[in-house]
Amino acid sequence: MTKASHPSMSSRTVHVIDDDARIRTSLVDFFASVGTKATAYASASDFMEQADLSEPGCVLLDVRMPGMTGLELQEKLSAAGCPLPIIFITGDACVEASVSAMKAGAFDFLLKPLKLETLAELTALALSRNAEMRAKYLARFHAQTVVDTLTPRESEVFALVSKGLPNKAIAREMNISEIMVKLHRSRMMKKLQARSVVDVVRTFDDLNTAKAN
Numbered sequence: 001m002t003k004a005s006h007p008s009m010s011s012r013t014v015h016v017i018d019d020d021a022r023i024r025t026s027l028v029d030f031f032a033s034v035g036t037k038a039t040a041y042a043s044a045s046d047f048m049e050q051a052d053l054s055e056p057g058c059v060l061l062d063v064r065m066p067g068m069t070g071l072e073l074q075e076k077l078s079a080a081g082c083p084l085p086i087i088f089i090t091g092d093a094c095v096e097a098s099v100s101a102m103k104a105g106a107f108d109f110l111l112k113p114l115k116l117e118t119l120a121e122l123t124a125l126a127l128s129r130n131a132e133m134r135a136k137y138l139a140r141f142h143a144q145t146v147v148d149t150l151t152p153r154e155s156e157v158f159a160l161v162s163k164g165l166p167n168k169a170i171a172r173e174m175n176i177s178e179i180m181v182k183l184h185r186s187r188m189m190k191k192l193q194a195r196s197v198v199d200v201v202r203t204f205d206d207l208n209t210a211k212a213n
Contacts, residue, residue, distance in 0.1 A: 058126035162204035
C-alpha cells in the first residue's frame with residue numbers, strides 16, 4: 001500500500017462495480033450530489049485493471065456479474081492485502097452469498113433497490129473505517145522503520161523490555177552489565193520516542209501481530 005497522509009473526504013473514492021449501466025450512472029450521480037467522488041466499472045476485471053488500490057476509499061460491489069463475480073473479486077482483493085472496505089449490493093436476497101461475504105470480511109451487504117439514505121450512511125462509515133486502517137498502517141510503518149534502525153543490542157533490549165523484564169534480569173539474559181543495559185535501553189526508547197515501558201510493549205506487540213497476520 002502506498003504511504004499517504006490523512007486524506008480529506010474529497011480525496012476518497014467510492015468504487016462502484018456493477019454490470020448494470022443504469023445503476024452505475026445513478027450511483028455516480030448520487031455520490032456527486034453529496035460531494036463524494038465516485039468511479040464506476042462495468043466489471044470486476046475493469047476495476048482490477050483501472051483502479052488505483054493505493055488510494056483511500058471503499059468499494060460498492062455487485063455480487064452477481066458476468067465473468068468474475070463479486071465474491072471472487074473480494075477473494076482476490078483480500079489475497080492482495082487491499083484495505084478498501086467492501087459493501088456488497090445485490091438484487092437477490094441470497095443468504096448464502098451474504099454469509100460468505102461477511103465471513104470473508106465484507107463491511108456490509110445491501111439489497112437492491114438501494115435506499116440512498118442508508119447507502120450514504122454506510123459509505124461514510126466505510127470511508128471512515130478505511131481512514132482509520134490507513135492511519136494504523138502508517139503508524140505501524142513508521143514504527144517498523146524506526147525499529148529497523150536499532151542496533152543488534154538495542155533490538156535485543158527492545159524484545160526483553162517488551163516481556164516486562166527488569167534491567168537486572170536483562171543484564172543476566174544478555175550477559176552484560178546493568179549500566180550497559182540502561183544505556184541500550186535509553187537509546188532504544190529515545191529512537192522509538194517511547195515515554196514508558198507500556199509504549200515499548202505496545203509497539204512490540206503491534207509489529208509482531210502485523211507480521212503474524
